[in-house]
Amino acid sequence: MSFNNARRSTLGGVTASNANSRASLGPSRVSNKPMERQPSLGRTSIGGGRQSIGGARLSMGVGRQSMGPGRPSTSGPSRRSSAYGAKNTSGKLADPRPLTDKGFQNACMKHLIRFLAVHDYDHSISLKVLTQPTAKEFFNILQFLLRMIDPHFTLGPNPQEEIPVVLKRLNYPFTLNKSVFASVGAPTSWPHLLGVLSWLAELLTYDEEVLRVNNSSSFDDKGLQDSKMLFDYLSKAYGRWLAGDDSFTLVEDDLAMQFEARNQAVESEIDQLRDQQRALKREIEHLKSNASSLGGLREKKQILQSDLEKFSNLMVSLKKHKQGLEKKLNEKQTDVETKERELLSLQHEKVMLTRQRDSQELTPEDVERMRQEKHMLEESLREVTAKKEEVQKSVWEIEMKLAKKAEDMERAVRAYNNGAEKLHLIPLGAKNSEGVDYELSLNLQAARPEQILRNDFKSLIKPALRKLKDGFVDKIRGIHGEVMALQEELDRAEELRSDKQSQLSELENRLKKFESLYRTEQEAMAASLQEKRDEAEAIEQEVQQMKLSGGKNLSKSQATLVALKSEFEQLQKRLEMERQTARDIIAMDIDLLANHKGGVQEIFDQLLAKLTQVKKLTAEETPVVMPAPAVI
Numbered sequence: 323m324s325f326n327n328a329r330r331s332t333l334g335g336v337t338a339s340n341a342n343s344r345a346s347l348g349p350s351r352v353s354n355k356p357m358e359r360q361p362s363l364g365r366t367s368i369g370g371g372r373q374s375i376g377g378a379r380l381s382m383g384v385g386r387q388s389m390g391p392g393r394p395s396t397s398g399p400s401r402r403s404s405a406y407g408a409k410n411t412s413g414k415l416a417d418p419r420p421l422t423d424k425g426f427q428n429a430c431m432k433h434l435i436r437f438l439a440v441h442d443y444d445h446s447i448s449l450k451v452l453t454q455p456t457a458k459e460f461f462n463i464l465q466f467l468l469r470m471i472d473p474h475f476t477l478g479p480n481p482q483e484e485i486p487v488v489l490k491r492l493n494y495p496f497t498l499n500k501s502v503f504a505s506v507g508a509p510t511s512w513p514h515l516l517g518v519l520s521w522l523a524e525l526l527t528y529d530e531e532v533l534r535v536n537n538s539s540s541f542d543d544k545g546l547q548d549s550k551m552l553f554d555y556l557s558k559a560y561g562r563w564l565a566g567d568d569s570f571t572l573v574e575d576d577l578a579m580q581f582e583a584r585n586q587a588v589e590s591e592i593d594q595l596r597d598q599q600r601a602l603k604r605e606i607e608h609l610k611s612n613a614s615s616l617g618g619l620r621e622k623k624q625i626l627q628s629d630l631e632k633f634s635n636l637m638v639s640l641k642k643h644k645q646g647l648e649k650k651l652n653e654k655q656t657d658v659e660t661k662e663r664e665l666l667s668l669q670h671e672k673v674m675l676t677r678q679r680d681s682q683e684l685t686p687e688d689v690e691r692m693r694q695e696k697h698m699l700e701e702s703l704r705e706v707t708a709k710k711e712e713v714q715k716s717v718w719e720i721e722m723k724l725a726k727k728a729e730d731m732e733r734a735v736r737a738y739n740n741g742a743e744k745l746h747l748i749p750l751g752a753k754n755s756e757g758v759d760y761e762l763s764l765n766l767q768a769a770r771p772e773q774i775l776r777n778d779f780k781s782l783i784k785p786a787l788r789k790l791k792d793g794f795v796d797k798i799r800g801i802h803g804e805v806m807a808l809q810e811e812l813d814r815a816e817e818l819r820s821d822k823q824s825q826l827s828e829l830e831n832r833l834k835k836f837e838s839l840y841r842t843e844q845e846a847m848a849a850s851l852q853e854k855r856d857e858a859e860a861i862e863q864e865v866q867q868m869k870l871s872g873g874k875n876l877s878k879s880q881a882t883l884v885a886l887k888s889e890f891e892q893l894q895k896r897l898e899m900e901r902q903t904a905r906d907i908i909a910m911d912i913d914l915l916a917n918h919k920g921g922v923q924e925i926f927d928q929l930l931a932k933l934t935q936v937k938k939l940t941a942e943e944t945p946v947v948m949p950a951p952a953v954i
Contacts, residue, residue, distance in 0.1 A: 415495055415496055415497070417496045417514075417517065419517055421513035421514060421516070421517050422513050427513060427516060428449075430516050430517070430519075430520040431449055431452040431453075431516065432449070433520060433523060433524075434452065434463075434516075434519055434520060434523050435447055435448070435449070435452070437523040437526070437527065438463070438466070438523075441470065443463075443466055444466075445459070445462050445463075445466075447463075452516070454507040454512070455506060455507055455512070456506065456507060457503070457506040457507075460506045460515060460519075461477055461481055463519055464477075464485065464518075464519065464522075465477050467519065467522040467523065467526065468488065468522070470526055471492075471526070481503065482500045482503040482504070483500070485498075485503065486498055486500065489518065492522075492525075494518065494521060496517075498514060498515075498518070502514055502515060503515075551577065551580055551581075551584075555573060555574075555576075555577045558573045558576075559573050728764075728766055731764060731774070732764060735762045735763070735764055738762055739761060739762060742760045742761065747760040747790075748760050748761040749761065754790065756786075756790075758782070758783070758786045760783055760786070760787075762775055762779065762783070763775075801936065801939065804936060805933075805936050805937075808929070808932060808933055808936060809933075811929060812929045812933060815925055815926060815929050818922070818925075819922050819925075819926060822918055822919075822922045823922075825918070826915055826918060826919065829911055829914070829915050830915070832911065833908060833911050833912070833915075836904065836907060836908055836911070837908065839904075840901075840904045840908075843900065843904075844901070847897045847900075847901075850893070851893070851894070851897065854886075854889075854890050854893060857886065858886060858887070858890060861882065861883055861886055862883075865880075865883060
């Protein structure tokens with residue numbers, strides 16, 4: 323990788339010849355004064371690098387930047403580079419990148435993760451790690467990136483002092499304070515360090531792209547080759563100009579020689595193309611003259627293709643036939659080998675029998691006797707075989723019956739155990755077990771029938787079940803008695819409720835009568851009161867007339883008026899007393915009716931709850947009929 327396109331500020335001074343010239347992105351011209359020695363980073367490979375326009379690998383040395391003093395200036399202060407922005411008030415170059423922006427940070431982290439993953443970074447890396455990394459993680463990433471520049475680079479024990487020097491030699495355009503390395507993950511430090519890592523990743527990516535372009539065959543096209551030649555010419559001329567040499571004759575001669583070589587190559591290529599054109603024309607004329615034989619050749623091609631297809635089908639069928647014959651041949655060979663082995667065995671047996679016969683001294687009578695014995699033995703063998711088959715058949719039938727009985731016993735035992743579990747008889751500490759192990763299990767490998775059941779059913783479980791049954795029967799009888807008593811009490815309560823209901827109906831009827839009587843008397847009292855009011859009004863009118871006509875009967879009328887008022891007040895008092903009495907009677911009847919209804923409902927609820935409890939207790943205490951296990 324080279325530094326030919328890396329952005330940086332010019333560190334040299336401004337001369338009288340370039341005071342009014344354009345700002346350069348390249349380094350200043352080489353000073354005639356000796357170069358100052360740079361501090362070492364701990365390894366000699368990080369020393370001064372070579373200056374190169376194109377190049378192979380990026381050097382961690384000085385590069386194109388001049389570390390010595392520039393030429394003395396006669397025209398004022400040194401010029402500044404505008405590649406990264408203006409300097410701030412302290413004289414340091416301000417970073418124009420939005421390092422504190424979260425979106426920019428996320429983009430830098432994603433690009434860095436992608437770059438590290440592509441280049442086989444040997445530590446775990448993720449957005450979570452890069453959001454607030456530790457100092458160790460930051461130094462690991464930085465050392466990995468720097469080792470891509472110098473494989474032998476290693477951070478020393480004091481990286482806070484080494485890293486700024488390395489970045490300065492790499493022409494990093496901004497200055498970092500040493501304090502940012504003391505707290506790497508701090509919000510004020512990490513954005514600047516992330517900018518350093520992102521800058522290194524972009525620099526390495528650019529270096530790889532330059533190497534790829536220089537090493538690839540992308541300049542094969544004529545236009546690209548011309549661009550490369552022009553680029554090389556400009557690079558060499560610019561390098562000589564930067565070196566202080568304003569003569570470009572050699573570079574121009576080199577470019578002219580390259581163009582002449584290109585022209586000769588093009589002319590040679592044109593000659594070759596002309597030869598190829600003439601050859602193609604001759605071939606076209608030859609093909610046009612032989613165009614009449616095309617139909618025959620096509621027909622011949624079709625015939626050959628048909629023959630080829632037939633031969634292919636024939637080959638396939640022959641291969642199948644060959645495979646069938648080979649299979650039959652193998653089977654025959656196997657049969658032949660088997661027969662040969664059998665023949666050898668029979669021949670050997672024949673030789674042995676012949677020797678045995680020759681060694682024996684038998685008379686014809688002995689031979690006849692042996693034949694008879696053989697016949698008798700064969701008859702006995704057939705009889706014994708027949709008896710054996712009958713016995714095996716009977717044994718098989720018995721075994722089937724035993725297997726069926728065993729299945730029946732297993733089903734019975736399972737049903738018994740399920741019923742016992744429902745009745746809380748098993749396991750041993752169950753509610754109704756009373757210290758007896760009611761659980762049954764089979765031992766089908768037992769030698770005797772009484773050992774098939776692991777527990778003694780007849781002498782232990784059956785008496786305990788009978789005793790438990792008797793206890794349940796007694797409990798059920800007692801519960802039935804209680805139920806009958808409760809039923810009688812419920813019937814009595816129902817009769818009492820009916821009586822109280824009839825009394826309640828009677829009281830309601832009386833209440834209705836009282837209300838009707840009250841309304842009637844109230845209407846009569848209201849009518850009488852209205853009459854009295856009318857009479858009083860008539861008397862008052864008479865009094866007024868008498869006052870107007872004279873005072874003859876004034877005293878008499880006043881006495882009559884007072885008597886009528888007194889009678890009217892007494893009538894009002896009596897009406898109010900009767901009204902209050904009727905209200906008290908109705909309220910008393912209503913209270914009596916409500917109390918009676920509440921008492922009847924409470925008694926009925928108590929009886930219903932008690933009856934429900936008795937029924938539930940009866941359902942829990944009632945035993946389930948269990949099938950007794952069959953005993954063989």
